[in-house]
Amino acid sequence: MGSLTATAVKAASEPGRYGDGDGLFLLVGKGGAKSWMVRIQKDGRRRDIGLGSASKVPLKLARERAIAVREQVEAGIDPVAERRKAAGIPTFREAAKLVHAEHKASWKNAKHKAQWLSTLENYAFPAFGDRSVAQIDAAAVRDALAAIWLAKPETARRLRQRIRTVIDWAVAKGYRDSSLAMPVIDKALPKQRAKVRHHAAMPYAELPVFMRVLRETESMGRLALEAVILTAARSGEVRLATWDEVDLDAATWTIPAERMKAGREHVVPLSTPAVDLFKRLKAHRRDGDGPALVFPGMKRGKPLSDMTLTKAMRDMDRSETPHGFRSTFRDWVAEQTTFPADLAEAALAHAVSDKTVAAYQRGTMLEKRRELMASWADYCDGIGDQKIVRIVV
Template structure:
């Protein structure tokens, strides 16, 4: 029974034991008595909460994660909250008056810093940072305690129609930030970013994810697009041009360093640690690629300042993981960066007679079964050099009449 100030009256207290707390897995609220509960979520999250009534409403105050706060400490915090109730003070109101509630942006940045050590791939943590800064920009200056369903929908709806997978990941990350804020006692109530039983009723049903599909530019349009890029003369546009010329992946170009370039041999060697397949990949450098590298060097006031060929705004850091995507968006081109690899592959298959395995090797794709690959341990560098020279002439010449000569070069 609850007294007039919400204190638990006539109920057994200290029902839980340290062993029980450590072994309980059943989702729900498990009472210790005296308004203190161990709350276990459906996904296994465990935290202490203090429940009480105030002004006719039941309120919930977080007392911290069960991983960090022991049962004894949780009881001390509950004792303090009950004492405040006895004095006619709402524990939540007192806490809010005493602490500065961070903005959503501050809470998001703190969470990413906390979970960063758990990511094996630096790209993933960079994606967390980018999405919570770029896509959730309208939330960042709001108090994390005040984020409501309408705020979350305002962020998700513009993305939901065109980039549903991105929007879904963003929703999950917003939910994680708000859950962390609640665990720290910075929020109360249900999470406005939760999906089941909430946003699933307010947003269109998610389409099935079509893996492996990346919107690509028709290869005939690539020469004109490269000319547009060159007119911009910025580092991001230059990186995108280099990516198109080399048919490399975004991460390979973003992380490219001057030490990987052998100007004498005209080869760019990407180490295994930066390759998707975990194998060293050599890229033959054509005259136009070398010219792009020279332009990249000229863009750096102090060429020895940064190891990266395409450095980002922060010293010692490469371009942002979304920089190339944002460049395409600014140019209002409805394709993906990864799609340029498909443009190259379509060109090689339809406009030249270079063998399939040479084109696949240029893309650092494995060809055939394990036995077949064992007989192809060489990376066909010189054959690929001929193909990249042909690709260079196509991009520079704008297609058209180039096709016949390319076929002849390939067959010769």
């Protein structure tokens, strides 16, 4: 028989702890609020587990709950976890959103905050977003990862980590008994290709100063390098450019499909500084048997060597690669402008990976790209509000 009575519970007003026996206590707070708590001990560990408010849980029910908790602990069951399960286990979608809400305050990068959840929305939710987080198994996760494991390796690795974070959170909250068997999932996936090593790229903040120094001395290598920068084209496309591809009146340079990595014709809108550059190059024109090269090499009829562009950079004490200016351009668009990402990708002549989008996006967006390349040329010249350019020479 317990020490407390219903009358004593009602009369208790002094803050403190009132024992009923067998680890059951009535807790009275400083403000007068009353609640039940049972203290249990198992394998040398002591835990205090709440049983509810005394205003809603009468003494008899509190004793029954205390007995049930002790029985669960003796059976090796976590009563807190069981209570959470009884309250309803969230779906994977709901759990992911809760995890995101808890973690996002600690992330400084706004882009990461958005991408963390969008990665799951795009690749995990369609597969098992509406399933209970307790029922997500290794097979479901493996299949979701396998769909993009080779095509989008970096995204797949991020997806893997984010799914694991959600599942581990569910284990900690008592919604699951165990985490995912990640080693098993990893072994069931094909081996990814070696990580791509990106070309060394110049930080865009340093570009305006670099351009001024580049233009101080005129050589074929420096002129070609300037063209690479102003057009955001590949160095090979620039070196092999011919005068029949360039229309200075229309301010365009049309690169034929056979010289494009994606295998389709690419029209480059030329900004005013780019047109001026090509006009200066007319003085170097050498007509021969075939189409005249815009950037002729030392040997007649031969294009400029790629090493000539690299040497121009090394002469300026720069360790980056000419190809890296495409990354410089892409970073500038993403971080310093409001131009959409698909416009930047079109300017770089990147293939659209999404076949559905590619089917409908058949236009070249030439006039929109013309505006983008004009802004890029202005930035390269140091024109406009270039708040980020703080170069110490």
